Amino acid sequence: MKCEVCGREIPGKPIHAIIEGAKLLVCPACAKYSSGTWKERKRATLTAKTIKPAVRARRRRTNLAEEELEVVDGYGEIVRRARERRGWSQEDLGRVVGEKASVIRRIEREAMAPSIVLARKLEHALGVKLLAPPSEPTIPLAPAKTPTLTLGDLVKIREKGEEK
Numbered sequence: 001m002k003c004e005v006c007g008r009e010i011p012g013k014p015i016h017a018i019i020e021g022a023k024l025l026v027c028p029a030c031a032k033y034s035s036g037t038w039k040e041r042k043r044a045t046l047t048a049k050t051i052k053p054a055v056r057a058r059r060r061r062t063n064l065a066e067e068e069l070e071v072v073d074g075y076g077e078i079v080r081r082a083r084e085r086r087g088w089s090q091e092d093l094g095r096v097v098g099e100k101a102s103v104i105r106r107i108e109r110e111a112m113a114p115s116i117v118l119a120r121k122l123e124h125a126l127g128v129k130l131l132a133p134p135s136e137p138t139i140p141l142a143p144a145k146t147p148t149l150t151l152g153d154l155v156k157i158r159e160k161g162e163e164k
């Protein structure tokens with residue numbers, strides 16, 4: 001077994017070192033550059049089973065939500081009224097939805113629109129409706145400025161590129 005840093009034969013067991021973010025098997029001399037250690041078995045389980053499906057599922061759900069819903073007009077007022085009706089401070093509401101009071105303040109002033117995920121949490125915490133399907137599309141589906149390219153145009157463009 002050779003050290004992945006200096007290339008020398010490692011006496012005894014290699015050390016699982018993290019050097020500049022890379023997981024390497026190194027000799028005791030190179031282990032001093034390590035910022036931590038890693039374990040082979042643990043890492044395999046985490047990436048294969050725990051991390052990836054969770055990330056993938058979350059991303060899919062967010063995309064779907066963003067396609068179909070948007071935060072309604074007057075969301076700040078809706079949040080503030082519902083919060084005050086409950087007798088909650090901005091800190092209280094922040095704690096319930098896992099955000100800082102400053103975030104709640106900005107949302108209530110409509111200085112910042114909540115993300116779809118946060119809007120969902122606020123809906124549940126306050127029993128209000130903050131998300132609705134977009135009333136009218138803000139971005140035209142087919143931008144008028146973009147010329148439609150035919151297959152022939154694409155070939156011409158590619159040929160021009162190759163001439164250089």
Ligand SMILES: [Zn+2]
Nearest residue numbers: 003006027030
């Ligand atoms: Zn080494």
